[in-house]
Amino acid sequence: MHLQLDGRGPLHAQLTRALKGAMFAGRVGHGARLPPTRLLARDLGVSRNTVLAAYEQLRAEGFLDGRVGSGSYVTPPLQAMRQVNAQPTWIEPQSAYARRLRTIHDHEKVPGARSPMVRYAFQYGAPLTNPALSTAWARELSHAAAYARPGYPMTQGVPALREAVCDYLARRRGIQTKPADVLIVNGTQQALSLTSRILFDEGAEVAIEEPQYFAAREVLQSNGAQLCPIPVDDNGLVTDALPARTPKLICVTPSHQFPSGAVMSLSRRLSLLDYAERRGSWIFEDDYDGEFRYGSKPIAALRSLDEHDRVIYVGSFSKALFPALRMGYLIMPAPLRSDFIAAKWMEDFGSAAIEQAALANFIQDGGFERHLRRSAKTLEERRCALLEGLRACSKGRLAIADSRAGMHIVVWLTGRSRAEGEALIAHAVGHGLGLHPIAPYYLAPPDRAGLLMGFASLSVLEIEEAVQVFARCLDEMFPVSAKPRLQRRARAPAMPAAARGSRG
Ligand SMILES: Cc1ncc(COP(=O)(O)O)c(C=O)c1O
Known part of the structure; x- marks a missing residue:
């Protein structure tokens, strides 16, 4: 059947x-x-x-x-x-917002939303599960449920959590801030949604990286932004390509560009801050996975260089802990503080207080950093297993972009078109393997086959087995002897070397 x-x-x-x-x-x-x-x-x-x-x-x-x-x-x-x-x-969409939602968002097409049932899935966004974390978290939650005040939470967030976030940011991300500047939010998604509503109206220009995080793109579009895609190279966002018409907002992932993996250089960071200050643009810094780096030094956040209060810095616990928590934090520039707090109040009065109290305790008693150290080690082992397996099966057919950070690797199929990539993905499903294309992360996808391979949720053994299946699919679809048909275009899309990948 x-x-x-x-x-x-x-x-x-x-x-x-x-x-x-x-x-x-x-x-x-x-x-x-x-x-x-x-x-x-x-x-x-x-x-x-x-x-x-x-x-x-x-x-x-x-x-x-x-x-x-x-x-x-x-x-x-x-x-x-x-x-x-x-x-x-x-029925007709009942508002301009609903009309935009219908044109922008198709729930069935959200990457990973309708993944077929497969034995192994290189699903980006699937969390690293850890029984020790589940036990520790259950203990923190039950303690918080017994002691937290059951009334409405403070809109800005539980003070103990905001303090813990400030300590953490000073230690790990080089950001000096105070609890009064922190807004606890339900993840990056809510942070960008609030930012959009308080910073621009329908039709406003907003600059985003190309490629970019599809969910950020859709939040901006749903709020009526006119997106202005800015290319990314080895040094992150190409600041020279920022538009002549000043964008109201510039969204960036400087610590680990998503999905290419490039790290924004210091000179680009300074030039971006300078542009924002001179033009009056705001910068949304999405620091989604700054915690996990492998053999590369953690980079101080853009916000730590911001002398003119133009950067809205956002961190999330989705990668550091797990996405079901729906918890993150936003550092508000002083002139926007009251707008942000009012918008958060309108949205939901404040994030769930019991989870916030549990999280504050988890950070303060050292459990969070212990978990980060353990996770970084596990992730590094998984990443190495994936890289090793991909290099072994490549035989010149893959270009692997190893950014030495995060929970995913971008892999290009050398000389293969997007359609050939889709064919490989469909073929892999038949072998019980879930692969995911990179195309949904572009506003204008290049005609090249690329995969975004999330490795957090598979064990080393599963990764080794999955890579063997991948190798078999590659051999069946693209035997080493068969030359790719796609010739390099005269004008290839701008792509960082990290995204072009080293030949495996
Ligand atoms: C680029 C980027 N930003 C942010 C997030 C996290 O979003 P949230 O905090 O809403 O879970 C992710 C998660 O996959 C991501 O890839």
Whole structure:
């Protein structure tokens, strides 16, 4: 039986949805017998308990008539069939914002949102899971739940957390700031959303890096920004390419350009700050994974060089801890402080106080930095395993951009077009391997095959196995003897050497 799992939520829930989908599509009709749990589990590469749980759920909802020992038979209730088949009524977007959302955002196309069910997925954004962290976090949370005040939180954030963030930033990112300048937010996503609303109106020019973080791009577009893509090279954002028409906001990832991995040089940082000061632009510094560097020195944040208060610095706990936390911090330039706090109040009154109290304690008692040290070691091992495996299977077919930081590696398929890259990705799914294209991270993607390979969530052993599958797919699609058809364009898109990659 062919079932496509949608990659959202627990496996048993995905399987339940897929089976219902097959019933509604008429692929398994009334009275049909579902495959035995052991068989289906083997076909899908999931545990038998997953299949048992899905069958049990379908039985509880009346979709299956289970006769113990004699199999499970389909009996979809008519009422449910009618509800699922009913099309939602289409209406015009009710606001300019909703109209923009409909043109910009397609939830199905969010990278990774509808990843097929595969055995190994090099999924960027999937977290490093760590049982020691789960135990420590559960302890902090239960302690905070017992002692934190249950009233509405302070809009700006729990004072203990803002203090802990200031200590941390002084120690690790070279930023001297005070709790009064810190705003606790629900991740970088909210930080950029608040920034957009208080800094510009529909039609404003906003400069972004090309390539860029797709979620940042969409938040800006949803707020009506006219995006002005600025190329990136080995030294980060090419400041000479900043537009003649002053952008209201310039969004950058100077410590580890996303996704190319370039680090912005000191002279570019100074030139960007100078441009912002002279022109009156604001800078949004997204320092999303500054904690994890491998053999390269941590770079002080752009904000630490900012003498004119033009930089809105944002850090996130999504990489340092886990993204489900939805917690980050924003350092507010003094003239914008009251606007930011008012916007945060309008949004949600303040971030969840119990999580903030737990996090403050976790940072203050040293648990957070212990976790960072442990994670950096684990990530380094995973990254080395991936790099080693890719170099071994490359045979001149891959250009690997190793930026010596973060949780992902960019890999280009030498001389292959974007369509050839898509074909490799589709081929890999058939072998149980999830690969992800780099194209969604460009406003105007180049016609080259590139992959963004996240390595945080796979163990060293899984990475080694996954790379073997990758090597097999490469050999089947692009045998070493076959010359790539794509010739170098006369005018190739500007790309940092880190993004061009070293030949593996
Ligand atoms: C470039 C970039 N910025 C920020 C984030 C984190 O966003 P958030 O804090 O909203 O989880 C990510 C996560 O993947 C990222 O890749």
